[in-house]
Structure formats: structure tokens, C-alpha cells
Amino acid sequence: MKRITIRDVAREAGVSVTLVSFVMNAKRDKDGRLDCPVNPETAKRVLAVAQRLGYRRNFAAASLRSGRSNTIAVIPNDISNKFFAGISRCIEEEANKSGYTVFFASSEESADRLTSVIDAVLAHNVDGLIVAPCTNGESALTRALETKVPVVLLDRDIEGLDSVGKVLLDDVAAGQMATQLLIDNGYRNVEMISYTLGISSLSERENGYRKAMMDNEVYDKARVHYTTYATAASDIENIIKDAVERGVDGLFLPTYSLSAQVLTVMKKLGLKTPGDLAIVGFDESDIYSLYETTVSHIVQPLKELGEKSVEVLIDMIQGKEAQTIVLKPTLKLGGSTEKK
Amino acid sequence: MKRITIRDVAREAGVSVTLVSFVMNAKRDKDGRLDCPVNPETAKRVLAVAQRLGYRRNFAAASLRSGRSNTIAVIPNDISNKFFAGISRCIEEEANKSGYTVFFASSEESADRLTSVIDAVLAHNVDGLIVAPCTNGESALTRALETKVPVVLLDRDIEGLDSVGKVLLDDVAAGQMATQLLIDNGYRNVEMISYTLGISSLSERENGYRKAMMDNEVYDKARVHYTTYATAASDIENIIKDAVERGVDGLFLPTYSLSAQVLTVMKKLGLKTPGDLAIVGFDESDIYSLYETTVSHIVQPLKELGEKSVEVLIDMIQGKEAQTIVLKPTLKLGGSTEKK
DNA sequence: TTGAAAGCGTTACCAG
DNA sequence: CTGGTAACGCTTTCAA
Numbered sequence: 001m002k003r004i005t006i007r008d009v010a011r012e013a014g015v016s017v018t019l020v021s022f023v024m025n026a027k028r029d030k031d032g033r034l035d036c037p038v039n040p041e042t043a044k045r046v047l048a049v050a051q052r053l054g055y056r057r058n059f060a061a062a063s064l065r066s067g068r069s070n071t072i073a074v075i076p077n078d079i080s081n082k083f084f085a086g087i088s089r090c091i092e093e094e095a096n097k098s099g100y101t102v103f104f105a106s107s108e109e110s111a112d113r114l115t116s117v118i119d120a121v122l123a124h125n126v127d128g129l130i131v132a133p134c135t136n137g138e139s140a141l142t143r144a145l146e147t148k149v150p151v152v153l154l155d156r157d158i159e160g161l162d163s164v165g166k167v168l169l170d171d172v173a174a175g176q177m178a179t180q181l182l183i184d185n186g187y188r189n190v191e192m193i194s195y196t197l198g199i200s201s202l203s204e205r206e207n208g209y210r211k212a213m214m215d216n217e218v219y220d221k222a223r224v225h226y227t228t229y230a231t232a233a234s235d236i237e238n239i240i241k242d243a244v245e246r247g248v249d250g251l252f253l254p255t256y257s258l259s260a261q262v263l264t265v266m267k268k269l270g271l272k273t274p275g276d277l278a279i280v281g282f283d284e285s286d287i288y289s290l291y292e293t294t295v296s297h298i299v300q301p302l303k304e305l306g307e308k309s310v311e312v313l314i315d316m317i318q319g320k321e322a323q324t325i326v327l328k329p330t331l332k333l334g335g336s337t338e339k340k
Numbered sequence: 341m342k343r344i345t346i347r348d349v350a351r352e353a354g355v356s357v358t359l360v361s362f363v364m365n366a367k368r369d370k371d372g373r374l375d376c377p378v379n380p381e382t383a384k385r386v387l388a389v390a391q392r393l394g395y396r397r398n399f400a401a402a403s404l405r406s407g408r409s410n411t412i413a414v415i416p417n418d419i420s421n422k423f424f425a426g427i428s429r430c431i432e433e434e435a436n437k438s439g440y441t442v443f444f445a446s447s448e449e450s451a452d453r454l455t456s457v458i459d460a461v462l463a464h465n466v467d468g469l470i471v472a473p474c475t476n477g478e479s480a481l482t483r484a485l486e487t488k489v490p491v492v493l494l495d496r497d498i499e500g501l502d503s504v505g506k507v508l509l510d511d512v513a514a515g516q517m518a519t520q521l522l523i524d525n526g527y528r529n530v531e532m533i534s535y536t537l538g539i540s541s542l543s544e545r546e547n548g549y550r551k552a553m554m555d556n557e558v559y560d561k562a563r564v565h566y567t568t569y570a571t572a573a574s575d576i577e578n579i580i581k582d583a584v585e586r587g588v589d590g591l592f593l594p595t596y597s598l599s600a601q602v603l604t605v606m607k608k609l610g611l612k613t614p615g616d617l618a619i620v621g622f623d624e625s626d627i628y629s630l631y632e633t634t635v636s637h638i639v640q641p642l643k644e645l646g647e648k649s650v651e652v653l654i655d656m657i658q659g660k661e662a663q664t665i666v667l668k669p670t671l672k673l674g675g676s677t678e679k680k
Numbered sequence: 681t682t683g684a685a686a687g688c689g690t691t692a693c694c695a696g
Numbered sequence: 697c698t699g700g701t702a703a704c705g706c707t708t709t710c711a712a
Binding site: 003056057058059060061063064069071078079081082085088089092101102103104105106119120121122123124125147260263264267285286287289290291292 | 401432461487629630
């Protein structure tokens with residue numbers, strides 16, 4: 001079962017390899033006609049032969065010769081993470097539309113791993129990178145940028161990097177919206193739980209929370225509790241117990257995992273929302289509608305985030321300027337923030 | 341910023357490209373010593389130079405020349421699907437251990453899309469494929485197999501394909517366990533809801549259900565309702581209403597999405613589990629512990645499924661026989677099946 | 681233990 | 697419009 005090459009097709013069709021290459025690379029224009037300097041008759045014949053022989057382009061050869069690969073790499077922190085699982089599908093779809101194949105590889109919140117993953121994909125000649133950087137990811141990204149490969153930062157910002165594209169959520173607005181909702185409905189003792197991850201999205205959501213507390217003149221009540229992935233389960237239980245005791249009546253959770261864990265703990269402790277604690281969660285999930293009371297939550301525009309990141313990247317691959325795009329979150333109301 | 345090639349390293353180190361190639365491909369043996377026919381001193385010097393120059397292997401060239409690519413493709417139906425999101429991470433980890441990079445691309449339950457995705461990855465010279473085939477995926481797979489590329493079927497079986505590896509769940513056991521649990525706890529009027537997808541895992545789970553109903557001599561009560569992704573929301577509501585009216589007291593849901601939707605409908609209708617309907621769901625999720633009553637569910641060994649599929653595939657790449665591995669599910673008990 | 685040289689299948693350049 | 701041919705960077709004989 002030898003592999004069919006461009007040469008086989010050329011011989012069979014009685015033309016040169018150049019012609020075959022032209023035909024195989026031709027994009028169809030709006031009329032469905034091949035747009036290349038080849039006689040339409042010849043082109044049709046070549047296409048037919050290629051089809052008949054089962055010709056399949058060898059990307060390795062094309063990539064070696066042209067320096068391009070029609071491949072982009074997407075590097076989230078954790079491919080099994082709910083947020084990225086949703087977004088990756090949109091990215092894939094959008095990229096395919098433009099003829100790009102997508103590589104996924106997760107950095108698992110480790111800077112070392114991010115470095116080695118980036119090395120691996122660069123060795124594979126990817127044309128561009130979409131990265132959700134982890135803490136301390138700067139150096140890995142700087143190395144990538146040195147090779148002049150276009151990079152788009154998704155979801156998490158890192159300042160001071162030159163000519164990278166960015167597609168971000170307006171995280172300040174998200175924090176503000178969530179907090180304002182609680183305050184508007186009569187909850188004034190609003191606190192927040194966050195991770196000590198040192199990523200922009202979390203600190204911006206916190207800024208939004210603080211801004212809302214300030215604007216409503218309840219900043220003296222503002223308080224943010226920090227936990228880590230490893231210790232969240234036990235930390236959260238203590239935080240909640242203590243908060244309820246202190247008369248805290250509202251809580252903003254800036255990620256899905258925090259929301260899920262808080263709800264779990266509250267159920268375990270027999271606490272009700274909004275009676276014992278009003279809640280605003282983050283990201284979409286079945287849990288918000290299946291919990292005893294439906295839970296209000298911030299929704300990110302996954303589809304746009306995915307599409308825009310591909311769009312910005314492909315623009316950059318084609319030599320255009322790096323853009324920064326900031327998208328607005330929306331609010332999905334549930335019973336967990338009902339008027340006091 | 342010209343790219344550093346093997347030749348640059350050779351020149352700088354004062355050796356031939358052959359030597360550099362040897363050194364760069366050498367695996368370290370157990371003593372950490374390079375295992376190749378090169379003078380250790382020379383090797384060290386080459387390594388140092390490569391490091392200093394920032395040499396990075398060009399996979400396209402290597403792949404073109406050697407025919408291998410150190411890349412495997414994973415093609416689930418939907419990369420954002422909960423089950424595959426979890427498993428893909430294990431696959432990636434396991435593959436990286438053996439020096440393989442992973443391509444993900446979803447077929448989105450469409451045979452056409454599966455065909456084009458397989459074409460794309462084959463054009464990228466992948467060394468092997470892990471596929472969760474969709475309905476009517478046979479022809480796409482047959483085409484792949486013609487190229488002699490090793491293929492492992494994950495989660496869903498297709499019969500009659502020659503020399504493909506398989507890593508499957510014992511779906512009959514899963515259906516049986518779930519049903520038996522309900523029967524053992526006093527529910528005898530047990531029904532099931534499934535999709536009309538025509539994939540092996542669902543039909544095997546149904547076989548397990550039927551077997552359990554038969555073994556317990558309540559087969560006259562056995563009944564399976566079918567729905568589709570598109571119509572599930574409304575179908576399920578009608579099915580549930582009707583079932584409760586007819587005195588059905590137990591329900592087995594053979595996928596996560598069916599479980600989530602049934603719980604949503606039950607909440608909407610104000611039905612309690614197990615009082616109105618005892619439930620056994622599928623796959624792990626936060627929803628099972630956050631629902632008013634915790635929900636019993638079948639758990640798949642994601643980690644083993646992922647690891648084994650990589651293991652079987654790499655064995656095949658190395659020329660070994662295609663294996664079939666069937667893994668056992670486990671049961672996680674909740675309040676939704678409490679003794680009647 | 682080392683090196684020279686022949687491709688792998690494409691694309692890109694240049695000439696007709 | 698068409699065709700010849702030189703790269704692309706690497707692995708892999710084969711010979712020294």
C-alpha cells in the first residue's frame with residue numbers, strides 16, 4: 001500500500017507536478033470555480049485523477065517546504081476543565097472553517113509543563129498559538145514570541161508582552177455585576193472566595209467586587225477569602241461556617257469550581273440559599289438549575305471567546321496587527337439572590 | 341531570526357550532521373547515559389552547542405524523512421463532552437510519557453465529519469488513531485485502516501473490523517448492575533430511557549438492563565423509551581409523566597446527559613426521588629451530589645480507559661498484535677435508590 | 681566512532 | 697497556462 005504522491009497523480013494525468021500542486025492548493029472562489037492559473041479542463045482532470053488514486057497531501061512535506069503547517073495549537077490549563085472544554089469546540093470549528101487543524105495540549109497550571117508543551121508544538125511548526133497562560137507563564141511565552149510565532153492570550157492576561165493578541169472577558173464588569181446584583185437585592189454583607197493563583201482574571205473579578213462594594217458604600221464589609229486547589233474542600237467549609245456566624249448574607253464565587261464546592265458544603269451543612277446565604281456563581285452548569293434553589297450566575301460568551309481568538313490569531317498569521325478584544329459577561333438570574 | 345538547524349549545530353560543534361542527528365535522537369538509558377554509537381565526549385559537546393544555539397528539531401522534516409511523526413490523533417464525538425474531557429487528559433498524559441504528542445479533533449456525531457477529520461489527521465502523518473466512532477462510522481474507519489495506520493476503538497465497539505485495538509467498558513455489566521440495584525431495593529417496575537444513536541455502548545447497556553429484568557423474573561415490566569439529542573427535552577417530560585402515571589417506580593439512565601435532563605424534568609414537575617421514582621444515573625458529576633437527594637450512578641474508570649487505549653495503540657505502533665480490553669464499571673450509591 | 685550523500689513529497693522560482 | 701528543478705531539514709544507508 002504505497003502512499004500516493006503528487007508525482008503519481010502528475011504522471012497519471014499527464015501533467016507536471018507543478019500543475020498538480022497548483023490545483024491541490026487552489027481555493028474555490030465564490031462561484032465554486034477554482035481560482036488558480038490552470039486551465040479549468042486540466043484542473044478538472046487532475047482533480048479526478050487525484051480522487052481516483054486516493055491522493056492525500058503529505059503535510060510534513062508541505063510544511064517543511066513552505067514553513068507553514070496550517071495548524072494552530074491551543075494550550076489551556078486543563079483540557080478537562082469545563083470552561084475550556086466548551087470553548088475548545090468553538091475554536092476547533094472556527095479554525096476548521098479557515099482550513100486550520102487544531103492541536104490541543106494542556107499546561108496543567110504548571111509553568112514548566114507550559115514551556116515543554118510550547119517547545120513541542122513549535123517543533124511541530126504550528127502557525128500560531130492560543131494560550132491561557134498559567135501563573136509564571138511569562139518566560140515560556142517570551143520564548144515562544146522570540147520565534148516570531150503569533151500568540152493570542154485567551155481568558156488570562158499577562159502585561160508587558162509585545163505584540164500578542166488578546167481575547168479576554170471583562171472580568172471587572174463580571175465582579176461588579178455579581179456584587180451589584182446582591183446589593184440591589186438587599187444583601188449588604190457580601191464577601192468573596194477566590195484562589196491564590198495569581199492570574200489576571202481572578203484578580204480583575206476581585207477588583208470588580210471591590211469596586212461595587214465601594215460604589216455602594218459598604219466597603220467596610222468587603223472581605224475576600226483565599227484558598228488553593230489542593231485545600232479548597234476543607235478551607236471552604238471553615239470559611240462558610242465562619243461567614244454565616246458573622247452574619248455574612250451574600251457570597252460571590254468567581255469560578256465554576258468554587259461555586260460547585262460552596263454549594264456542596266452548604267448542602268452538607270444544611271444551609272439554604274438565599275435564606276442563610278445569597279449566592280452568585282460563575283460559568284454555566286447543570287448544577288445551578290438542579291440545586292434546591294436555582295442559582296444566579298455569571299455567564300461567559302464562550303462562543304465569541306472561541307471565535308474571536310481564532311479570528312485574531314489568523315489575522316496575525318496573515319501579517320495583521322495584534323488586536324485586543326474584551327467581551328462582556330451576562331447575568332443569569334436564579335432564586336439564590338431573591339430580594340431579601 | 342533564522343531557525344537553527346541540525347547543520348548549524350554540526351558546524352558550530354565541528355562534527356557532521358549525522359553525529360548531531362544521532363545525539364538528538366538518543367534515548368537516555370537507565371543510568372542516564374546516552375545510548376548511541378557516539379563518543380560520550382562528542383555527544384556532550386553537541387548537546388551543549390544545541391542548547392546554546394536554542395536548537396529545536398523540525399518535526400516536519402523528521403516526519404517526512406522517517407515516515408513517523410511521534411503524534412497520535414484522538415477523535416471523540418465531542419471534545420466538550422464530559423466523559424471525553426476527563427479521558428482526554430489521561431490520554432494526553434500517558435502519551436506524553438512515551439514521547440507522543442496528541443492531536444484532538446471531534447467528529448461531532450457525524451460520519452461525514454469523521455471522514456474528513458480522519459483524512460486531515462492522516463495527512464498529518466499521525467502514527468496512530470484513538471477513535472470513539474459515531475453511528476455509521478465504519479466506512480471512515482475502513483478507509484483509515486486501508487492505510488495500515490494502527491487504530492484503537494475507545495468506548496464504542498464496531499464489529500467486523502480487522503486488527504483494530506479496542507478499549508471498552510463492560511456495558512452489559514453496567515446495565516445489569518444498575519438494574520439489579522433497583523430491583524434489590526424493592527423497585528420492580530423498572531424502565532429505561534436511551535438514545536437512538538445506534539452505538540454499541542448504548543445497546544449493550546440496554547442488554548444488561550434486559551438481562552437483569554429477565555433474571556429477576558420481571559421481564560414483563562421491561563420497557564425502553566427512545567429519544568434523540570434534538571428532541572430529548574420534550575420527549576423526556578412526556579416519558580416521565582406517563583411513567584409515573586403507570587406506576588413505574590425505577591428508572592435507569594445510561595448516559596450523563598439523559599441523567600441530567602431527567603433530573604431537570606423531575607425537579608420541574610416536583611417529583612421526588614426515590615419516592616416518586618428511584619433513579620440510577622451514569623458517569624460522575626457534581627449534579628449527583630447536589631440534587632435534593634444524592635443520586636446513585638454508574639462510574640466508568642476514566643483513567644484506566646485513557647491509559648489502556650494509549651498503551652494498546654503504542655503496542656500496535658511498535659508492531660504488536662491488536663488487543664481488546666474490557667474494563668469494569670463501579671457503582672456509587674446515593675439516596676435515590678434507598679430501600680423501598 | 682565518524683562522515684558523505686541520497687532522498688522523503690512538497691512548494692516556489694524561473695523559464696518557456 | 698505549463699513544466700523543470702532546486703531547495704526545505706532531517707534520517708538513514710554505506711563506507712571509511
